[in-house]
Amino acid sequence: MKIEQIYTGCLAQGAYYIVSNGEAAIIDPLRETQPYIERLQKDNVTLKYIFETHFHADFVSGHVDLSKKTDAKIVYGPTANPDFDAIIAEDGQIFEIGNIKIKVLHTPGHTMESSTYLLIDENDKETAIFSGDTLFLGDVGRPDLAQKAANMTQEDLAGLLYDSLQNKIMPLSDDITVYPAHGAGSACGKNMQKETVDTLGNQKKTNYALNQPNKEAFIKAVTDGLLPPPAYFGMNVAMNKKGYENFDEVLNNGLKALSAEEFEEIAENSEALILDTRSAADFAKGFIPQSINIGLNGDFAPWVGALVRDVRQPILLVTDKGNEEEAVTRLSRVGFDHILGHLENGFETWKNSGKEIDTVNRISAEQFSSEYFEDIKILDVRKESEFEAEHVQNAYSRPLAYINDWINNVDSSEPFYIHCAGGYRSMMAASILQARGYRNFSEVDGGFSAISKTDIPKTDFVCPSKKMQL
Structure with missing residues (x-):
C-alpha cells in the first residue's frame, strides 16, 4: 500500500493518491488531471475510485475530467446530488481498492454531504482518515458555507459538526493518521496548523474544537470570529456540483x-x-x-x-x-x-509597440518616513489581525479582501499612502485604485516590514495569541 499526499501550497490544499495491488484511488483531486494520469501510468495501476469529501467551495476539483479520462467512478457521501453520474455512498459503506478498504463515515456539519474516508489496511487495521473539511489540524471546517443550501443556520450546522466529530471521529484510535483537505492559509478554517499530517491522538489533545466541554461551547467556539467567505466560493460549489x-x-x-x-x-x-x-x-x-x-x-x-x-x-x-x-x-x-x-x-x-503605459507611484519606506506628519492619511491593507497586532499610529485598517466595499469611500482629492506587510497586497490595491481613477496616493515598497525599521510612530506590539486570551 502507498499513500501520497499531493499538497498545493498556494491553495493550501491536499489531494491524496492511494495504491494497493494494481488499483488506485484519488481523494479530492485538483483541476488539472495530467499529473494524476502520469502517476497512474508510471505505477502501472488502474484508477478505480475518485473520492470527493464534499462539494468544495475554495477550488474546482478535477473529478469530472479525471473520471472521463479513466472511467473511474466518482464517490460522494450521503445526501450529495450532483448533476453527473456518481456513486452516492451510504454511511458505513465499504469500497475495496486492491487489498485495502475505504469506509465511508458520513460527517455532516461543514456541508450536509461532507464525509470522512477511513482507510483499512491489508491487515484489517484502521490506519488513516481522509477528513476533508470536517477535521483540520488545529481546527474544524467552518459551518457557515452551506447554510443557505441546507436551510439551516451556521449554529445548526455547527451542532451537526459536533455530533459528527463526537460520534464518528473521536471514538477512533489515537494512532490513526489524519490527512485533511487543507492546511494553514486556507479560508475554510480560522486556526489551522502549518503541518499537513498528524495523528488523531495529538489532535484530540491540541485541537481547540475537540476540547470544548459540551456542544454549546463547541458551537460558540467554532462560529466565533468567522470572516465572510470569499465571493467566489458559491460559484466553485456550483461548478463542482454541476460540472465544468x-x-x-x-x-x-x-x-x-x-x-x-x-x-x-x-x-x-x-x-x-x-x-x-x-x-x-x-x-x-x-x-x-x-x-x-x-x-x-x-x-x-x-x-x-x-x-x-x-x-x-x-x-x-x-x-x-x-x-x-x-x-x-x-x-x-x-x-x-x-x-x-x-x-x-x-x-x-x-x-x-509604443502604446500607452501607466505606472504606480511606489516610494521607499525612507521616503515615506520623510513625508510623514501627524495628520497624514494612511490605508493599511493587511488583515485586521495584522493591523491589531501593530500598526502605524493613526493609520486606517482597510483590508485588501474588502477593497470592493471600501474603495468608494476613499476621497479622490486628498493625498494618502497605502501599504501592506511587504508590498504584494498593496500593489494589488494600488492597481485597483488606479483602474478606478484614483491618482492621489503613494504605495510604500516593502510595506510594514520596511516601515517598522524607520522612526515612524507605531502602536505597541500585541502578540495575537496573547490578545486572544485577554
Whole structure:
C-alpha cells in the first residue's frame, strides 16, 4: 500500500493518491488531471475510485475530467446530488481498492454531504482518515458555507459538526493518521496548523474544537470570529456540483498568444479584465492602463477569487514569458475558465509597440518616513489581525479582501499612502485604485516590514495569541 499526499501550497490544499495491488484511488483531486494520469501510468495501476469529501467551495476539483479520462467512478457521501453520474455512498459503506478498504463515515456539519474516508489496511487495521473539511489540524471546517443550501443556520450546522466529530471521529484510535483537505492559509478554517499530517491522538489533545466541554461551547467556539467567505466560493460549489468545461480546452484558450494589436482590440471590444501576474516591483515600473496586478509568486488564485469574484469574468493575461501555462492552470483551479489569451512575450511586447503605459507611484519606506506628519492619511491593507497586532499610529485598517466595499469611500482629492506587510497586497490595491481613477496616493515598497525599521510612530506590539486570551 502507498499513500501520497499531493499538497498545493498556494491553495493550501491536499489531494491524496492511494495504491494497493494494481488499483488506485484519488481523494479530492485538483483541476488539472495530467499529473494524476502520469502517476497512474508510471505505477502501472488502474484508477478505480475518485473520492470527493464534499462539494468544495475554495477550488474546482478535477473529478469530472479525471473520471472521463479513466472511467473511474466518482464517490460522494450521503445526501450529495450532483448533476453527473456518481456513486452516492451510504454511511458505513465499504469500497475495496486492491487489498485495502475505504469506509465511508458520513460527517455532516461543514456541508450536509461532507464525509470522512477511513482507510483499512491489508491487515484489517484502521490506519488513516481522509477528513476533508470536517477535521483540520488545529481546527474544524467552518459551518457557515452551506447554510443557505441546507436551510439551516451556521449554529445548526455547527451542532451537526459536533455530533459528527463526537460520534464518528473521536471514538477512533489515537494512532490513526489524519490527512485533511487543507492546511494553514486556507479560508475554510480560522486556526489551522502549518503541518499537513498528524495523528488523531495529538489532535484530540491540541485541537481547540475537540476540547470544548459540551456542544454549546463547541458551537460558540467554532462560529466565533468567522470572516465572510470569499465571493467566489458559491460559484466553485456550483461548478463542482454541476460540472465544468474541460480543462484541456481552458488551457488551449489561455495559451493563445496575442500581438499587442490583437490584445488591445480584444480589450477595447470586450469586457475582459487585464490581469497582470508579474511581480509588484515590475508592475510598478510600467503596465497596460487599467490592468490589475495579482502576482503569480504568491497566493495568486485565492486573491483572484477574492478580488475578481465572478468566475465568469473574461480575462486577458499578461505574464512573464514562460509563465502562461502556470497562470492559466492556477486560474482554472478556482474556476476562472474564460481566459481569452495572453500577451505574446509579455509586457515587453506592449512596451516595444509604443502604446500607452501607466505606472504606480511606489516610494521607499525612507521616503515615506520623510513625508510623514501627524495628520497624514494612511490605508493599511493587511488583515485586521495584522493591523491589531501593530500598526502605524493613526493609520486606517482597510483590508485588501474588502477593497470592493471600501474603495468608494476613499476621497479622490486628498493625498494618502497605502501599504501592506511587504508590498504584494498593496500593489494589488494600488492597481485597483488606479483602474478606478484614483491618482492621489503613494504605495510604500516593502510595506510594514520596511516601515517598522524607520522612526515612524507605531502602536505597541500585541502578540495575537496573547490578545486572544485577554
